[in-house]
Amino acid sequence: MRSELPELLGETYASLAERACAFAQRELAGLEEEPQDAAAEDALARQSLSKLAREGLLAYAVPAAETTHHPATATALVAGANGGAASTPDVRSIAILRETLAYWSGMADLAFVMQGLGSFPIALAGSPELKGRWLAAVAGGEAIAALAITEPEAGSDLASIRLEARKDGGDYVLDGVKTLISNAPIADLVTVIARTGPGEGSKGLSGFAVPGRHAGLDRSERLRLIAAHPIGVLRFSGCRVPASWRIGGEGDGARIALATLSRFRPTVGAAAVGFASRAFDEARRRAKERVQFGRPLAEFGAIQCKLAEMATLIDAARLLVYRAAAAL
Ligand SMILES: Cc1cc2nc3c(=O)[nH]c(=O)nc-3n(C[C@H](O)[C@H](O)[C@H](O)COP(=O)(O)OP(=O)(O)OC[C@H]3O[C@@H](n4cnc5c(N)ncnc54)[C@H](O)[C@@H]3O)c2cc1C
Incomplete structure (x- = not known):
């Protein structure tokens, strides 16, 4: 189901949507989406990331100001909605990209957004040293990023986080467990929210x-x-890190985590709209192909009503998502 929304958002977004669609059809349509084991899963994640990097699309998830020296990034920013000037990612652009990527490949959507989620805390509050070490590498796809907030006993409730970062001279020593961390098995950078x-x-x-x-x-x-x-x-057990790896000041962790999640949250909806649009297209295709009682299913009124309702709900969801994205 093609969305007219990018056109309604204006020329820059329409051309980004077109570019994303062309990229996805060319690069993602043939990817194996059901890897049989962990090694194949990791390989698919890396392959998706390098395709996104080569196309320069990661620049839309990773803030611009610190990353313009990466060649692929620079190209994307000149052409992109950020215009190369923004120091925070443009939420509408991310929404457009996530909707398209999710339609074609859940893995590509994940690879794209985790680069943003894992690096935004550094862009927001990191020292020049941390920015220099990580941002261009993440925007260029050379470093895979992860964001580690959730713990076995701390999900929605950040205040329950227990993973301890104990000051020890010029270092911190981290002890505790994070769970449900996307990219954990393959990340080069893990942004961790810990208790100091x-x-x-x-x-x-x-x-x-x-x-x-x-x-x-x-x-x-x-x-x-x-x-x-x-x-x-x-x-983390006795995991010693220098104090210079702390992002922002002591006590800034919740603010940084919430600012990161808020920035990217509407784009979760955009990915869901992409998944739903794909499900709709598959359902419609099947209804047209499958013949029962001498006719394709799509010719029965009840099926037409179902499909019409699906299309309406998806379109309504899309409008809500982009309204939220535009508000940020
Ligand atoms: C595919 C996937 C990838 C993930 N990737 C990451 C990642 O990369 N990094 C990371 O840190 N985490 C990640 N997570 C974890 C995710 O962020 C947590 O699942 C989320 O924070 C919710 O926590 P929880 O699962 O412990 O649910 P809970 O906090 O236990 O909530 C359970 C249910 O109760 C509801 N609920 C909770 N509190 C309230 C309340 N006060 N009022 C009303 N309802 C409430 C919730 O909405 C939810 O429906 C991932 C999860 C999934 C499924």
């Missing part, structure tokens, strides 16, 4: 940029989802 102030609720949290391969960080436990998705558990 015990007993202070969400005020006692701080962010850290930790390399995915680091002493004291075990990421061997994978989780299985219905769809292909490299996701797992991160166990």
